[in-house]
Amino acid sequence: MHWSNIVDLLLGQVLSFKSNPFEHPFEEAARHIFKGAIVIENGKIAAVGDAADLLKTHPTARVTDYGERLLTAGFVDAHVHYPQTAIIASWGKRLIDWLNTYTFPEETRFFDAEYAQEISNRYLDLVLANGTTTVASYCTIHPESVNAIFTAAAERDMRIVAGKTCMDRNAPDGLRDTVQSAYDDSKALLEKWHGVGRAGYAITPRFSPTSTPEQLQALGALWAEYPDVLMQTHLSEQVDEIEWVKSLSPDARDYLDTYESCGLLGKGGLYGHAIYLTDREKDRLKEVDASLIHCPTSNTFIGSGLFDMAGLMADGHRIGLATDTGGGSNFSMLRTMAAAYEVGQLRGTPLHAAQLYWLATQGAARALHLDDKIGNISVGMEADIIALNMSSTPAIAQRTQHAEDIWEALFATIMMGDDRAIDATWVGGKLLC
Template identity: 70%
Template sequence: MTADLHLGQLILFDGNPFLSGVSAGRHLRSGAILVESGTIVRVGETEALRDANPQARIHDHGARLLLPGFVDAHAHYPQTGMIASWGKRLIDWLNSYTFPEEMRFDDAAYAAEVAERYLDLLIAHGTTSVCSFCTIHPESVDALFSAAEARNMRVFAGKTCMDRNAPDGLRDTAQSAYDDSKALLARWHGRGRASYVITPRFSPTSTPEQLGALGALWAEHPDCLMQTHLSEQVEEIAWVKSLYPRARDYLDTYEMHGLLGKGGLYGHAIHLEPRERDRLREVGAGLVHCPTSNTFIGSGLFDMAGLMAEGQRIGLATDTGGGSSFSMLRTMAAAYEIGQLRGRPLHPAELLWLATEGSADTLRDDRIGRLKPGADADFIALDLASTPAIAQRADRAEDIWEALFPTIMMGDDRAMSGTWVAGERLK
C-alpha cells in the first residue's frame, strides 16, 4: 500500500509542559508525517522523510500547522440540540432543558439523527476523539457507536444510569442499569475503535444500590473506564451530603461503592476537599476540566495550576451542552481565561497539550492525541490565518506560540483546513 506524506509545520511534545516547561513543545517549521494503513509511521523533518520515502503520495499543506486531532474528554452528545440554553444553575438546568431532551432518545431514529449531526460537528471543529455520556436508553449508545464506526472514529461512551431524582421515563433501576450496561459493553467494547465506559450520571441521581451495582460491573471489567461528575457546584455538593449522610465527602459516595480507581473520569472537580484531592492523586484517577461549562452555568473556577502541581491527571473537555461550544479551540480559550482569573494564565503549549495528549492520557489511550510512530493517524491541518482579524495578529508573531495563540482565542471551524481520521480525510 502506498504511504501518504503530509507536509507542514508541526508541534511535537516531549513531555507535559506543565511539569517540564513550555520547551517540551518542539516546533518543526518544515515537518512531515508519514502515514500508512491509518497509522503514523514516522514523523520528522520534511527533507529527510521525502528522501527516505520517494514513492509516498505528497500532501503539501504549506504553512498550515499539523496537529493531533483534538480529544474531548467529557461530553453529552444527547444535549447537542439544546446547547446554549439560557440562564439556569445546574439542577434547574437539568430539569428544564436536559432531561426533557434526553427523554427523546428512546426513539432510535432520533438518537441516530443526533449522533450523526454531533460527530459531523466534532469533525468540522477538528475533534477526532470524544468521551461521551449517552442517555439511559440503550438505543442512544448504539446510535453513537454506530455513527462513530461509520467514520472510524475513536469514541468512548456509555449508557447514563439514573434510578432516582429524574423524571418518569428517564429512570432505570439498579438491576437494569447493570444488565443494560453489561450487554452494551459486550456488544461494543473493543469493537473497532470503540470503548465502553461505565456511566453513573452522578451520585444524586443514583441510589446506593445502583452505584454498588455499577461498581460491581467495573470490578468485573477493570479494563473499562468509568465516568461521572464530581463537585461541580456548591449546591450540588450540599445535596449529595444530604443524600449520603454517612459519606466523608462527595468522592466518598463513589469510593464506598467501588467507583474510584485509576480508570475513573471525574468531570468538573472544582470544589474539592483536601481528602478528595489526595485520594484522586493516590489512585491516579482522571480529572476533566470543562471551562466553558463552568462559566456558562456559573459553577466556579477550576484550580488547574494547583491540581497539576500536586500530580493530578487532567484532561480538557467541552461538556456540551452545558458547555457552550463544540470547539476545543474555544474550550482552550476559556481555560486560558479561567487561568487568568485564578492568577495563573496558561501558555499556548499547555493549552494545546491539554486538548490533545493530556486528554488522551486521562482516557488511558497512548494512540490518540499525539504525533508519533505507532499512533493512530488522527490529525488536523490548522490555518493560522483563517480570518482577517487572526491573520493580522499572527503576522506580528515572533514564534510559533505567538502565531498559534490568536487562533486559540479567536478561531473556530474556519481554522480547520482538514481533519483526518485513521488517515482518511473527513473534512
C-alpha cells in the first residue's frame, strides 16, 4: 500500500479498552476521553489523547471534527456466511430445513465468478455502512467464491479472514467437493491469499455432518502443514443437529471429538455457536485455548438456544461475537450486541454495555488472533475506526440526553441503533463511508 505524507487528526469522544471488562471493573477496563483525538499516519494509529494536546503537537495534520460522535474501533464480525447475503431474513426454518430450503440453493450459484463478485461487493458495502471493518467469512465450495471476497476486501483494504467451505456428503449436487479437491483447492487458495495485504485464510469444513471423516482428516493434515492459519467450523448449534452427529459418528465421544480425532482442534480453531457443550468439550476447548463464537441473532432467529456467555467467560474461554449472516437476521453488530444482551437476560446474566462493546471489537479480534492489529484504539493499531452517532434517531437522542454517563448513552445506541448511527467508517486509515 502506497501512503501519502498526510497525517489525519480525528476529533470526538474516544473510547478504548485497557483490559477485558469481563475480568476487571468496566471503569478500569475502559478509557473514555470526552474531548479526545486520534492521529492517523501511514494507515495506523500514531497517537491517542486529549484534543487540545494533539492539535498542538500536530499543527499540520488534516483535521476532521466529529463533534460529540464517539470514535471507537470498527466492529469485528467473527463468523459470517457472505454467500447468504441475498437470503438473509428468510422465514422460519430450523437449521437443517433452513440449509436445504434457502442456503444450499443460493450457494450453488457461486460457481459463477461474476455473481460471486457481485455479492462480495454488496456484502462488504453493507457491513461497512454498519461500521464493521473486519469479517471472518465462510465462502462456498467454489474457489471462485473465495477469490471474489478476497478481491473485494483487497479493493477496500479491509482486513479479512475467509476460506473455501468444504462438504463431501449430505449436500446437494453442485455443492459437494471431494476429499482430494477440498485439500487441493484449500491449499492453493491458502497459498494464494494468506498473508497477502490484510488477508488471512481459514481452513473451513462447514460442519462434521457435511464432511466425511476422510475429508476432515485431510483438512486436519492441511492445518498441520500450515499451523499459522485459522480453522473455522460449527459446533453444537442445535439439539437435533447434535443427534444427527451422533448417528453419523456413533463411536465419537461427543460432537467435538469428530473434529478432534481428525486434527481439527487447536488454538487457531473458531467454533461457531457452541451452545450445548458437554463438560469434556468445555475442558478440551479451554485446554487448547480455542475460540468460541457467539451468534445471538442467529441462535434466536433459527431457534437454536441460549449461549452461556457468563459461564464460559468465567471459566476463561476465548469468546468472540458475530452476526452469522445470513442465519443471523441482521448485518449490524449493534443489533448483535443487543441480542447478546437479551440472551444474557434470559439466562439471568445481563451484560454491561462495556462488555458488549468489547465483545464486538477487541473480544472478536482476540477470537481471531488479530487483537495485536485491530479491535482497539491504541498506538500502533491499524486505523479501522468508526464515528458513532449516539443521537441518530429521536428516540435514541432523547435517551442520550438524559444519560448520566457514557455507558448509559452507549447502551441506548446498542439497543436501538442501526446503520444510521454510523456517521463514518475509516478502514486502514482511509475514509470509506
